Amino acid sequence: VPDVSVKSDSTGPPTRNRRRRDDELLGAAARVFADRGYSDASVQDVADELGILKGSLYHYIKTKEDLLFWLLEGVHNDVERIREEVAAIEGLDPLERIAEWVRRQVLYNMDNLDRISIYYHDMDRLSPGRLEILTQKRKADSRFIINLIREAQAQELADPALDARVLSNCLFATVIWIYRWYNPNGQISRAKIADTCAEYVTHGLIGKR
Amino acid sequence: VPDVSVKSDSTGPPTRNRRRRDDELLGAAARVFADRGYSDASVQDVADELGILKGSLYHYIKTKEDLLFWLLEGVHNDVERIREEVAAIEGLDPLERIAEWVRRQVLYNMDNLDRISIYYHDMDRLSPGRLEILTQKRKADSRFIINLIREAQAQELADPALDARVLSNCLFATVIWIYRWYNPNGQISRAKIADTCAEYVTHGLIGKR
Numbered sequence: 001v002p003d004v005s006v007k008s009d010s011t012g013p014p015t016r017n018r019r020r021r022d023d024e025l026l027g028a029a030a031r032v033f034a035d036r037g038y039s040d041a042s043v044q045d046v047a048d049e050l051g052i053l054k055g056s057l058y059h060y061i062k063t064k065e066d067l068l069f070w071l072l073e074g075v076h077n078d079v080e081r082i083r084e085e086v087a088a089i090e091g092l093d094p095l096e097r098i099a100e101w102v103r104r105q106v107l108y109n110m111d112n113l114d115r116i117s118i119y120y121h122d123m124d125r126l127s128p129g130r131l132e133i134l135t136q137k138r139k140a141d142s143r144f145i146i147n148l149i150r151e152a153q154a155q156e157l158a159d160p161a162l163d164a165r166v167l168s169n170c171l172f173a174t175v176i177w178i179y180r181w182y183n184p185n186g187q188i189s190r191a192k193i194a195d196t197c198a199e200y201v202t203h204g205l206i207g208k209r
Numbered sequence: 210v211p212d213v214s215v216k217s218d219s220t221g222p223p224t225r226n227r228r229r230r231d232d233e234l235l236g237a238a239a240r241v242f243a244d245r246g247y248s249d250a251s252v253q254d255v256a257d258e259l260g261i262l263k264g265s266l267y268h269y270i271k272t273k274e275d276l277l278f279w280l281l282e283g284v285h286n287d288v289e290r291i292r293e294e295v296a297a298i299e300g301l302d303p304l305e306r307i308a309e310w311v312r313r314q315v316l317y318n319m320d321n322l323d324r325i326s327i328y329y330h331d332m333d334r335l336s337p338g339r340l341e342i343l344t345q346k347r348k349a350d351s352r353f354i355i356n357l358i359r360e361a362q363a364q365e366l367a368d369p370a371l372d373a374r375v376l377s378n379c380l381f382a383t384v385i386w387i388y389r390w391y392n393p394n395g396q397i398s399r400a401k402i403a404d405t406c407a408e409y410v411t412h413g414l415i416g417k418r
Contacts, residue, residue: 039248120389121330159408163397166405173386174379174413180329181378188372196375199368204383204413 029067034114038122069130075115076137094152099198106194109178116179159207238276243323247331278339285346303361308407315403318387325388368416
């Protein structure tokens with residue numbers, strides 16, 4: 001049985017190899033959890049997907065839950081990066097910033113269907129402490145969007161009569177639900193889907209004016 | 210162990226009692242599946258929830274899957290009724306009809322959080338034949354909405370540059386995602402949430418004009 005991902009530690013800069021090894025490991029876990037469902041999948045299944053012995057995999061994890069947590073934490077790291085990038089763009093009004101965030105987040109979700117699906121199906125399988133960590137991270141995203149909606153309403157770019165929290169849930173619905181309906185082999189391009197979602201969200205938020 | 214739901218067959222009109230018994234049975238199944246997850250829940254758990262013996266429950270079902278299927282089929286019967294009622298209202302333009310459908314469907318979803326959650330988490334556990342029956346029912350709902358969006362675009366009530374299929378997925382996202390964020394003990398009224406979702410959807414569909 002080849003054991004590349006473990007042995008690769010011994011050559012080259014450790015951080016890069018460690019990152020590559022983590023990517024391989026979590027990529028395999030994502031495929032296995034998405035295919036079989038997290039509850040039914042075993043650490044053995046993930047080891048088989050990686051082509052390593054279960055014993056080797058246990059050098060890196062203590063439990064199956066470790067894989068789930070790192071996978072979902074990885075999603076949040078990506079989501080945080082998108083948020084920071086969009087927050088840093090200069091010269092956008094709040095609605096333009098929301099539209100840009102929606103476009104990028106929709107593209108990300110289309111590229112990570114397995115992980116987003118696992119996120120919303122199996123998050124509750126985490127221990128309370130770990131679930132709380134993800135919940136706090138999700139709240140940061142939620143605050144970012146609610147603040148932008150409130151700014152748009154304050155600047156009279158959007159109807160201030162609508163509740164910003166309810167609207168933010170409508171917005172997240174549009175962005176997240178992608179994982180349930182997007183077909184990578186479908187006829188509509190990724191860019192067109194991202195633009196259409198951004199249009200829908202923006203005008204939904206604007207409302208009556 | 211009381212066995213009321215079984216014995217009640219012997220008095221009164223059979224159809225009404227059968228319906229009440231089915232409601233009790235599926236209500237118990239919904240609570241158990243939502244609490245424990247369908248995979249982890251057993252027929253014994255449902256029998257315990259009903260306060261009957263497992264053997265008595267097996268008079269009505271062959272497998273746990275029967276309960277899941279009838280539960281989800283029941284959701285579709287309700288959804289079909291809502292669709293037919295909204296289709297029958299006179300004097301609405303396509304956007305007004307969509308808004309009315311969104312309001313009613315959002316209220317329904319708020320009243321049936323367990324069932325909607327089970328629908329989207331455990332539907333795939335059904336055998337292929339039964340899954341196909343639900344998929345066909347879901348397509349009828351999808352066609353209803355896509356046709357209304359296309360009518361609105363043809364009447365220039367909505368921007369015809371946006372793809373009606375992508376928009377319909379955005380719309381369903383808004384309506385379905387309710388089950389993930391609605392808090393029955395929250396401060397915002399059901400009616401206000403339904404109205405806000407209808408406003409968001411309608412203006413999202415209208416887009417640039």
